[in-house]
Amino acid sequence: MSSAAPPDRSTGEHADACELLALVAVFELDDVGRFGRDAAEAFDAVPRLALARRAAAAMARCEATLAHLVELGGDPAPAMRDYEGVFDVFDARTEPGGWEEDVLREHLGRSIAEDFCALCSASLDDGTRSVVGAVRHDPASADAVRDAAARDTVLAARLSLWGRRVAGEALVLVQELLADHPALGRLAGDRAEVSRVLTENHASRMRDLGLTP
Amino acid sequence: MSSAAPPDRSTGEHADACELLALVAVFELDDVGRFGRDAAEAFDAVPRLALARRAAAAMARCEATLAHLVELGGDPAPAMRDYEGVFDVFDARTEPGGWEEDVLREHLGRSIAEDFCALCSASLDDGTRSVVGAVRHDPASADAVRDAAARDTVLAARLSLWGRRVAGEALVLVQELLADHPALGRLAGDRAEVSRVLTENHASRMRDLGLTP
Numbered sequence: 001m002s003s004a005a006p007p008d009r010s011t012g013e014h015a016d017a018c019e020l021l022a023l024v025a026v027f028e029l030d031d032v033g034r035f036g037r038d039a040a041e042a043f044d045a046v047p048r049l050a051l052a053r054r055a056a057a058a059m060a061r062c063e064a065t066l067a068h069l070v071e072l073g074g075d076p077a078p079a080m081r082d083y084e085g086v087f088d089v090f091d092a093r094t095e096p097g098g099w100e101e102d103v104l105r106e107h108l109g110r111s112i113a114e115d116f117c118a119l120c121s122a123s124l125d126d127g128t129r130s131v132v133g134a135v136r137h138d139p140a141s142a143d144a145v146r147d148a149a150a151r152d153t154v155l156a157a158r159l160s161l162w163g164r165r166v167a168g169e170a171l172v173l174v175q176e177l178l179a180d181h182p183a184l185g186r187l188a189g190d191r192a193e194v195s196r197v198l199t200e201n202h203a204s205r206m207r208d209l210g211l212t213p
Numbered sequence: 214m215s216s217a218a219p220p221d222r223s224t225g226e227h228a229d230a231c232e233l234l235a236l237v238a239v240f241e242l243d244d245v246g247r248f249g250r251d252a253a254e255a256f257d258a259v260p261r262l263a264l265a266r267r268a269a270a271a272m273a274r275c276e277a278t279l280a281h282l283v284e285l286g287g288d289p290a291p292a293m294r295d296y297e298g299v300f301d302v303f304d305a306r307t308e309p310g311g312w313e314e315d316v317l318r319e320h321l322g323r324s325i326a327e328d329f330c331a332l333c334s335a336s337l338d339d340g341t342r343s344v345v346g347a348v349r350h351d352p353a354s355a356d357a358v359r360d361a362a363a364r365d366t367v368l369a370a371r372l373s374l375w376g377r378r379v380a381g382e383a384l385v386l387v388q389e390l391l392a393d394h395p396a397l398g399r400l401a402g403d404r405a406e407v408s409r410v411l412t413e414n415h416a417s418r419m420r421d422l423g424l425t426p
Contacts, residue, residue, distance in 0.1 A: 026258070032265040036249010045239070045293035049275075052245040056272040059265050080258035 017128045018074035019183035020120050021065050024132050025076065026083040027113060028062035031055070061134050068131045082181070090173045094166050100148050103141045104159055104209075105166050108202065110137040112170045115201050119194060120187040142209060149210045160212040167202045171195055230341045231287035232396035233333050234278050237345050238289065239296040240326060241275035244268070274347050281344045295394070303386045307379050313361050316354045317372055317422075318379050321415065323350040325383045328414050332407060333400040355422060362423045373425040380415045384408055 035055035042048035066076045094109075096102035117132045124132075149156040174194065178185045188194050203213035248268035255261035279289045307322075309315035330345040337345075362369040387407065391398045401407050416426035 029252070029258070029261060029265055032268060033249060033253030033255075033261065036246060036265075036268050037253045039242070040246030040250045042246075045242070045297060046290050048242060048246065049279075049289070049293070052242055052249075052268075052272050052275070055245060055249050055265075056269050056276075059269040059272075062262075062265070063269075076262070077259050080262070084258060 014072050014074075016183040016187050017121075017124050018069050018072055018079055019082070019181055020117070020124070020132060020187060021069040021072070021074065021128060022076070022079035023083055023086075023177070023181075023184070024117065024135055025062050025065040025069065026080050026086065027135065028058045028065065029080070030087050031058035032062065061131075064134065065131045068127050071127065072125075086177070087173070090169050093169050097162075100145060100155065100159060101162050104145050104163055107137050107141045107145060108163055108166045108205065109170055110135065111205055112167065112174070112198055112202060115198050116174055116188070116194070119189070119197065120184060123187070142205075145211075146209045156211060159209075160206070163202075163206050163209075163211055164213070167199070171198060174198065227285050227287075229396040229400050230334075230337050231282050231285055231292055232295070232394055233330070233337070233345060233400060234282040234285070234287065234341060235289070235292035236296055236299075236390070236394075236397070237330065237348055238275050238278040238282065239293050239299065240348065241271045241278065242293070243300050244271035245275065274344075277347065278344045281340050284340065285338075299390070300386070303382050306382050310375075313358060313368065313372060314375050317358050317376055320350050320354045320358060321376055321379045321418065322383055323348065324418055325380065325387070325411055325415060328411050329387055329401070329407070332402070332410065333397060336400070355418075358424075359422045369424060372422075373419070376415075376419050376422075376424055377426070380412070384411060387411065 032055045035051045035058060039048045039051035039055060042051055069076060069079060090109075094105050096105050113135050114133075114137060117135050121129045121132045145159065149159055175191065178188055178191050178194065185191070206213040245268045248264045248271060252261045252264035252268060255264055282289055282292060303322075307318050309318050326348050327346075327350060330348050334342045334345045358372065362372055388404065391401055391404050391407065398404070419426040
């Protein structure tokens with residue numbers, strides 16, 4: 001499975017990796033609930049099926065993450081409980097006002113999570129880097145936002161502000177995670193540097209979408 | 214995949230099988246939404262994970278069903294749209310009043326669906342019988358109801374009435390399906406006989422749970 005040496009169970013390397021894996025599992029599990037609820041509310045079989053497929057894909061990533069956590073000697077239930085409700089404030093403060101805001105929020109949120117996971121997992125075992133690296137944004141959603149923004153400058157201006165708000169809330173959440181979970185703090189390194197990298201990548205992503213960072 | 218001869222695409226056998234497969238896909242997709250929504254509302258990581266797993270299992274059955282529908286030359290979207298909202302009345306009239314009612318409703322509803330699918334698919338190709346046969350009740354849920362009813366006679370009396378109501382609504386739904394979808398009517402055969410078989414199996418299931426049919 002892994003070309004690197006397996007982590008030494010007698011050190012803390014493990015515990016830190018398990019904390020990161022639990023965060024990823026909770027992140028994906030949150031999406032299962034979100035997409036599942038959206039599927040239940042969909043008014044037609046085609047979007048319902050598409051949303052149910054996204055729920056199933058998130059669940060597959062959650063399962064792969066938990067399987068690796070168990071492999072590293074972690075216990076899923078208490079590890080996940082440490083992050084109970086961790087996305088509630090972010091979700092409440094970024095309630096989308098329409099289809100484009102929903103898609104942009106999803107794209108930016110996943111992209112920031114992807115960057116954060118890359119920063120945290122750089123020094124970890126191959127298995128962890130691989131499952132954690134599966135938190136990926138969906139390129140199709142970026143294309144949809146880019147097209148919509150290119151057609152409509154008023155919409156582009158609104159989405160620029162929205163993107164700034166989503167990223168702002170995501171960065172606050174990241175700093176809270178680093179403060180509340182020392183393991184993540186150790187993995188991610190200097191907090192100011194984390195913010196700098198995430199902000200810089202976010203800005204270049206916004207420009208790539210034709211939006212103002 | 215199948216030991217029987219593949220269905221002849223020039224006859225109506227196909228179209229009928231596809232109508233049954235679409236119903237099963239809609240049934241499972243409905244469960245993805247239900248379990249996903251319940252997962253989103255769960256107050257703890259452990260039940261949330263369990264519910265998300267049930268959503269993913271329902272989605273896997275939905276995918277297998279749709280894959281076979283496509284194999285038989287069917288088109289998922291219009292086929293599923295023919296059943297749009299088909300479970301709404303049943304769901305609204307069997308809103309559970311608690312944990313035991315929820316579990317019993319799930320058990321009885323799935324069991325009746327299982328019987329109905331067996332009746333409809335008896336004359337169809339192996340592939341259809343196999344995917345349609347995956348609509349199965351969860352034996353663990355039956356055990357939970359049996360144990361709860363054995364411990365509490367007042368609860369057992371309430372669940373007996375509840376089971377009768379759930380089965381009544383399910384039988385009404387089955388008759389509506391047979392009336393509205395001639396393909397299902399052809400597959401299932403005599404309507405009175407369908408009701409007789411479903412009612413008889415339901416009664417023996419209730420007795421097996423320690424409940425009065």
